[in-house]
Amino acid sequence: MGARRPPRHVWVEEIMGMPVSVHVRSTRATPGPGTEQAVQDCFSELREIDRLFSTYRRDSDVSRIGRGELTVRDADPLIAVVESACRVAQEETHGLFSAHWRGTFDPTGYVKGWAVERTARRHLAALVEHEIAVGINAGGDLQLFTAADADWQWNVGIADPQRPGAATATLGIRDGAVATSGHAERGAHIIDPRSGRAAIGVASATVVADGLTQADVWATAAVVAGFDDRAWIATAGTRTGILLADDGRVARWLGPTQIDIVAAAA
Structure with a gap:
């Protein structure tokens, strides 16, 4: 018989119009200390990012920028961070990616990956200090972490x-x-x-x-x-x-x- 797989703990929420799930492989039957709070903090920050960047919400900063009611400079500081990063991505891809091609700022193709990586590194990465592995799945896109001494890999x-x-x-x-x-x-x-x-x-x-x-x-x-x-x-x-x-x-x-x-x- 093969080695017994470590217990898995999963949290799922609907954020940014898609299911977002956090998966933790643990040595315990219950999550380790601080794990639940870290997961909820991750979800909370993702919801806040969605509030700022969603093109489906009329009150989002991005929607207000699109209607000319707000400028990038006067919006939440994260807007300027992403706007600048999108310009870099456009240059690095030689125009294969652009958040400005319609003449206004629409970071839809950038912000999901950026938001998930940002929140995962801020709230989930450190969990491998007391868990075997942790990963986040946002609509099929993944950010994964594994403890350095763990005999584990994610099979995708x-x-x-x-x-x-x-x-x-x-x-x-x-x-x-x-x-x-x-x-x-x-x-x-x-x-x-x-x-x-x-x-x-x-x-x-x-x-x-x-x-x-x-x-x-x-x-x-x-x-x-x-x-x-x-x-x-x-x-x-x-x-x-x-x-x-x-x-x-x-x-x-x-x-x-x-x-x-x-x-x-x-």
């Missing part, structure tokens, strides 16, 4: 867009982030900021990086670039990833290097 399944409910690959990760973007589940909702048209060609792009901010930006950029333009991989600074094309082709990379491209089945 990558959904196969051609076969609903099946996985095309499994990644083993101790610490880091995983983000997936594409139109396999939500349709062609990702817009190429260079043309204003829906990005096509990539059914799913999964990116592994140190932090979810970076992983999320590059997953979106990969979809916008399309399957045949993978030059961005060399300078993105990601750990690894996988692209699944609409026609069934698969491309994988490790660090800055593409390691294989699998043609579509005949």
Whole structure:
């Protein structure tokens, strides 16, 4: 028989219009000291970020900026932090990502990954001092932590867009982030900021990086670039990833290097 898996404790809340869950692997039947409070503090900060950045709330700072009622400078200080970071991301992706392409500030494609990484590092990362591992899942995007001396890794399944409910690959990760973007589940909702048209060609792009901010930006950029333009991989600074094309082709990379491209089945 295999080793007994450590107890798992899970908290789930609906935040930013999606289920957000925190998973803790522990040596105990109940969470360790301070764990419950850390999880609730994480959720609370995520709700506050959503209050500031949601494009679905008329009273959010971002919505008020869009209507011309508020400036970035006069908004909550976090708005300026994200606005500046979005400009850096646009430059680093050579325009594959943009929060300004419509002529106003809309950080929807950036703020989820940034918010989850920020709150996870502020409230959850230190839990591995007395827990085995802790991770947060926001709509399928993950930020994961594992105690340095723990015999544990997170096994993350990558959904196969051609076969609903099946996985095309499994990644083993101790610490880091995983983000997936594409139109396999939500349709062609990702817009190429260079043309204003829906990005096509990539059914799913999964990116592994140190932090979810970076992983999320590059997953979106990969979809916008399309399957045949993978030059961005060399300078993105990601750990690894996988692209699944609409026609069934698969491309994988490790660090800055593409390691294989699998043609579509005949």
